[in-house]
Amino acid sequence: MVLVRRRNVKVFTFAFLLITIMSFLLNYTHQVTTNTWDPRHLIMQFSEQVQKLLKYPKRPCSCRTCISELGRSLWFDQRFNSTMQPFLTSQNALIPEDSYRWWLKLQGEKTPKNINDTLKELFGIIPGDGDPLQERGTFTCRRCAVVGNSGNLRQSQYGQEIDSHDFVLRMNRAPTAGYESDVGSKTTHHFVYPESYKELAENVSMILIPFKTLDLHWVVTALTTGTINFTYVPVPRKIKVKKEKILVYNPVFMKYVYENWLEHHGRYPSTGLLSLMFALHVCDEVNVYGFGADSKGHWHHYWENNASAGAFRKTGVHDGDFEFNLTLTLASIEKISFFKGR
């Protein structure tokens, strides 16, 4: 009797362990979705999962390849720093002195307000707890589309494909209405600075890229008193964005992009490069659309004939050629996919 009970306990324990290990391995890639109870099929799946697990003991995502998996390109591994934090939050709002000094020079602000007071005021109004996009609790494959503003999107018919991503990141004055078949209609995150602000749909997260203290202060006033209406050009006094939807790009991350990736080319990174680098650090798969100058090397737009498209080359604020080559290099090592448009 005791012997039979012991054997039952052993069988039960063995079955329990087998089921636990199997379900762990089957869940490991999230790719096994259909359940068939054919034993041969199960054994094959089991051995496939074991092989993957042995090859990549701690995969960060369930995509075919994950951006943050190192060991594919030395060039990439030497530049990519997964500890860098793309968002400025109330938790990391103490900007180190060297980063602050660098950032302060970007637009040569003459009499900046105290940065700590400004951030305290800002995070007293917006939550400052980062973005759920960054929460990596569940083991998934985050597919992101980064959509630049290039005229090469005209007649591209990329719309549906862009909208199929989990996250769609757009920037500056980029419209979708009227251009859906080429650029899509979905936006989850929109990068702006005061001078490029456009009204956003209610469900879109606004990511402010601050290039000066005044930009941070502008968010405060644009949500309250409406007192700032000019920086180096006129800017909107008020913005219609829910406080919970406002996120802030981290100046420390900006410096990292400038040093590690841009290798000090140009005065500071463009919004396109900042968005792309942001995506590399928060997404598992990144597909890039709307990047590429016209035949004169100017940054033409898909929705307008922008007369000042070449201004950045004259002032040297951005090194468009270096940035473009960087994007192509990332594509050549298959860290991103680049869609060149027309």
Ligand SMILES: CC(=O)N[C@H]1[C@H]([C@H](O)[C@H](O)CO)O[C@](OP(=O)(O)OC[C@H]2O[C@@H](n3ccc(N)nc3=O)[C@H](O)[C@@H]2O)(C(=O)O)C[C@@H]1O
């Ligand atoms: C006159 C001027 O200052 N133009 C700048 C404009 C302007 O301030 C905003 O559009 C205002 O809404 O902003 C910029 O950029 P812009 O808004 O033109 O474009 C966003 C990003 O898309 C990529 N791009 C754009 C056009 C093009 N033909 N090829 C591209 O690759 C680039 O990566 C670019 O960064 C900016 O913020 O970076 C950079 C531009 O130089």
Ligand SMILES: CC(=O)N[C@@H]1[C@@H](O[C@@H]2O[C@H](CO)[C@H](O)[C@H](O)[C@H]2O)[C@@H](O)[C@@H](CO)O[C@H]1O
């Ligand atoms: C064309 C140019 O050099 N304009 C600069 C302006 O640069 C723009 O800054 C934007 C952020 O505020 C964004 O980075 C855009 O891509 C840039 O073209 C600023 O540097 C401004 C500061 O006073 O000076 C203008 O001459």
